Amino acid sequence: xxxxxxxxxxxxxxxxxxxxxxxxxxxxxxxxxxxxxxxxxxxxxxxxxxxxxxxxxxxxxxxxxxxxxxxxxxxxxxxxxxxxxxxxxxxxxxxxxxxxxxxxxxxxxxxxxxxxxxxxxxxxxxxxxxxxxxxxxxxxxxxxxxxxxxxxxxxxxxxxxxxxxxxxxxxxxxxxxxxxxxxxxxxxxxxxxxxxxxxxxxxxxxxxxxxxxxxxxxxxxxxxxxxxxxxxxxxxxxxxxxxxxxxxxxxxxxxxxxxxxxxxxxxxxxxxxxxxxxxxxxxxxxxxxxxxxxxxxxxxxxxxxxxxxxxxxxxxxxxxxxxxxxxxxxxxxxxxxxxxxxxxxxxxxxxxxxxxxxxxxxxxxxxxxxxxxxxxxxxxxxxxxxxxxxxxxxxxxxxxxxxxxxxxxxxxxxxxxxxxxxxxxxxxxxxxxxxxxxxxxxxxxxxxx
Amino acid sequence: xxxxxxxxxxxxxxxxxxxxxxxxxxxxxxxxxxxxxxxxxxxxxxxxxxxxxxxxxxxxxxxxxxxxxxxxxxxxxxxxxxxxxxxxxxxxxxxxxxxxxxxxxxxxxxxxxxxxxxxxxxxxxxxxxxxxxxxxxxxxxxxxxxxxxxxxxxxxxxxxxxxxxxxxxxxxxxxxxxxxxxxxxxxxxxxxxxxxxxxxxxxxxxxxxxxxxxxxxxxxxxxxxxxxxxxxxxxxxxxxxxxxxxxxxxxxxxxxxxxxxxxxxxxxxxxxxxxxxxxxxxxxxxxxxxxxxxxxxxxxxxxxxxxxxxxxx
Numbered sequence: 213x214x215x216x217x218x219x220x221x222x223x224x225x226x227x228x229x230x231x232x233x234x235x236x237x238x239x240x241x242x243x244x245x246x247x248x249x250x251x252x253x254x255x256x257x258x259x260x261x262x263x264x265x266x267x268x269x270x271x272x273x274x275x276x277x278x279x280x281x282x283x284x285x286x287x288x289x290x291x292x293x294x295x296x297x298x299x300x301x302x303x304x305x306x307x308x309x310x311x312x313x314x315x316x317x318x319x320x321x322x323x324x325x326x327x328x329x330x331x332x333x334x335x336x337x338x339x340x341x342x343x344x345x346x347x348x349x350x351x352x353x354x355x356x357x358x359x360x361x362x363x364x365x366x367x368x369x370x371x372x373x374x375x376x377x378x379x380x381x382x383x384x385x386x387x388x389x390x391x392x393x394x395x396x397x398x399x400x401x402x403x404x405x406x407x408x409x410x411x412x413x414x415x416x417x418x419x420x421x422x423x424x425x426x427x428x429x430x431x432x433x434x435x436x437x438x439x440x441x442x443x444x445x446x447x448x449x450x451x452x453x454x455x456x457x458x459x460x461x462x463x464x465x466x467x468x469x470x471x472x473x474x475x476x477x478x479x480x481x482x483x484x485x486x487x488x489x490x491x492x493x494x495x496x497x498x499x500x501x502x503x504x505x506x507x508x509x510x511x512x513x514x515x516x517x518x519x520x521x522x523x524x525x526x527x528x529x530x531x532x533x534x535x536x537x538x539x540x541x542x543x544x545x546x547x548x549x550x551x552x553x554x555x556x557x558x559x560x561x562x563x564x565x566x567x568x569x570x571x572x573x574x575x576x577x578x579x580x581x582x583x584x585x586x587x588x589x590x591x592x593x594x595x596x597x598x599x600x601x602x603x604x605x606x607x608x609x610x611x612x613x614x615x616x617x618x619x620x621x622x623x624x625x626x627x628x629x630x631x632x633x634x635x636x637x638x639x640x641x642x643x644x645x646x647x648x649x650x651x652x653x654x655x656x657x658x659x660x661x
Numbered sequence: 662x663x664x665x666x667x668x669x670x671x672x673x674x675x676x677x678x679x680x681x682x683x684x685x686x687x688x689x690x691x692x693x694x695x696x697x698x699x700x701x702x703x704x705x706x707x708x709x710x711x712x713x714x715x716x717x718x719x720x721x722x723x724x725x726x727x728x729x730x731x732x733x734x735x736x737x738x739x740x741x742x743x744x745x746x747x748x749x750x751x752x753x754x755x756x757x758x759x760x761x762x763x764x765x766x767x768x769x770x771x772x773x774x775x776x777x778x779x780x781x782x783x784x785x786x787x788x789x790x791x792x793x794x795x796x797x798x799x800x801x802x803x804x805x806x807x808x809x810x811x812x813x814x815x816x817x818x819x820x821x822x823x824x825x826x827x828x829x830x831x832x833x834x835x836x837x838x839x840x841x842x843x844x845x846x847x848x849x850x851x852x853x854x855x856x857x858x859x860x861x862x863x864x865x866x867x868x869x870x871x872x873x874x875x876x877x878x879x880x881x882x883x884x885x886x887x888x889x890x891x892x893x894x895x896x897x898x899x900x901x902x903x904x905x906x907x908x909x910x911x912x913x914x915x916x917x918x919x920x921x922x923x924x925x926x927x928x929x930x931x932x933x934x935x936x937x938x939x940x941x942x943x944x945x946x947x948x949x950x951x952x953x954x955x956x957x958x959x960x961x962x963x964x965x966x967x968x969x970x971x972x973x974x
Binding site: 380382397402563564565566567568569570571572574575576577578579582600603606607608610611612613 | 706707708709710711713729730732735754755757758759761762763765766795796798820821823839840842843844845846847
């Protein structure tokens with residue numbers, strides 16, 4: 213049983229309300245930081261903890277914080293990215309829904325560390341009820357004096373706002389989020405300048421994921437060194453994983469980074485194994501944009517070592533045989549699932565969510581969908597279409613303004629890389645493919661393109 | 662000052678210059694094509710991705726290459742930077758891809774498009790495109806729209822460079838058109854049924870790299886290569902009054918801003934000059950307009966004035 217630093221009290225009745233939250237040790241980090249630590253000391257603890265961004269990219273949070281420009285006379289902002297829209301990822305929703313005060317506590321402590329007197333939580337438009345929960349929790353925090361002027365007599369003034377988005381995936385990209393927060397069309401900005409120099413309203417801004425900000429609370433409470441003891445190598449601390457797909461127990465789990473994937477997928481404490489006695493076909497371990505890996509490459513890397521739930525282990529082997537930790541959206545596919553159909557479905561998502569600003573993503577994602585639709589629905593695809601798909605995704609990846617282009621290209625690339633035979637079977641048997649699935653022909657075999 | 666090498670050519674440029682502008686200072690083959698960047702429009706660029714280049718060495722201090730191709734229009738040079746444009750296979754491949762994406766949903770109606778002959782996409786397709794398209798699906802189509810009295814919008818031809826949006830933002834009072842919708846169904850449009858109506862709106866025609874925004878007073882009058890561009894001026898109380906008039910015989914078929922060697926207007930002109938002054942008597946003609954682009958016009962009849970003089974001798 214791993215330690216629960218974030219979700220320990222998630223199921224306590226009434227924990228959404230500030231009194232119950234404080235009874236269970238809430239807001240200790242605010243007292244500790246504001247009364248006994250300087251802002252730089254808080255940043256130092258976060259650096260020591262080795263905490264890495266939980267939104268997907270895994271960039272060290274302490275380093276990101278230290279990049280923040282601090283010119284005199286210009287306000288700085290902390291923006292919490294709660295626009296969690298990646299298919300398969302629902303950990304932030306769970307955290308905000310059950311423990312809204314944990315996020316607020318993290319926001320206060322983090323903003324204190326960064327010297328931000330105003331901060332924003334940008335929440336996904338569809339999370340309307342979570343928005344209501346947060347607004348209520350913020351009102352409670354104001355009433356208790358944790359928000360507002362001169363918090364706990366420390367002289368630190370801090371205001372926190374929640375802004376719901378309009379429901380666009382692209383607004384989870386940090387610069388598009390800032391544009392949207394400013395009331396503009398959610399198009400990603402050109403970088404540089406990075407938000408740490410010119411972010412919200414051209415002021416220095418740090419954008420962090422919900423879970424990252426929440427993790428600052430145990431880091432301040434227990435110290436960065438203690439936090440860094442959990443985990444393995446450069447993957448320190450605990451991570452929320454939202455597991456879904458063909459498993460017995462879907463839900464959000466807090467794991468120690470470094471947990472073997474076998475244990476996470478098959479032990480009853482976590483996913484409980486593949487449901488209905490089926491065999492495992494493939495896994496997308498980090499939200500829909502990370503490469504899908506077949507079962508054979510999921511349990512063990514290409515060198516035959518056991519894979520662990522950590523940033524390094526999951527990406528071992530690069531994209532040729534590995535994948536990514538991503539945002540922790542763990543999607544499991546059993547032997548009955550069709551990879552072509554799944555790839556088509558994901559491609560539709562990215563096509564729908566492309567902002568249309570830069571040409572490769574705007575045009576390329578639409579093209580991917582059309583070719584995949586042709587293969588999936590038996591509309592006269594040929595073998596050349598697989599190579600065409602490969603070519604389209606190859607020329608999107610890395611050539612766009614923001615990572616949405618990469619996110620659209622990777623799932624297609626990985627599906628072709630590992631399941632080319634399934635695509636070929638679809639093309640050779642267009643009629644049969646409408647009524648039957650390819651199944652699990654190569655259980656542990658892999659191939660690279 | 663920063664010393665930068667682009668395709669083996671070295672130039673020293675002021676700090677803060679973009680790679681594209683440094684390349685333009687060198688001129689010739691090393692200049693990457695740019696479909697959305699417009700030096701006169703703040704914030705433009707970065708969108709079309711045709712100007713992607715490879716940075717083989719970041720700077721003198723940190724000579725590591727950049728991992729991805731970068732948009733040359735919005736990446737500043739560093740001292741000691743080594744940039745590869747035409748000499749990079751990666752760049753040429755990516756650019757081919759971009760051209761393919763841009764042409765995918767483009768109607769290729771050049772034979773009836775007023776922009777043909779001075780179209781950036783035509784030039785780009787000619788230089789980097791494939792002879793045949795690999796796209797076999799139905800192209801995206803939109804209705805042709807009148808946006809204001811003098812401007813026609815063919816959304817089918819648009820490449821969403823956003824130049825007209827920046828123009829309206831920066832040189833007119835109050836923008837009434839913009840990008841609506843997302844992804845591959847994004848379109849330039851006016852909000853509700855508002856027509857574009859202000860003194861400088863016509864400039865969105867000049868900045869449009871393709872035939873999406875066309876001049877209704879010139880529509881279908883002539884192919885551009887059958888007209889003679891002449892520099893002309895008049896006393897105008899709204900703008901500089903310095904224009905290019907495009908003549909057929911003694912008829913003024915259209916009036917545009919004067920374009921520089923990068924195809925950008927030198928100064929924006931007003932709608933009165935552009936749409937209303939269509940008589941030779943309105944203008945003082947200065948002489949033939951200098952066209953040194955590789956466009957259809959220059960390859961047909963028009964030589965530089967100096968060439969004509971040589972020939973007469």
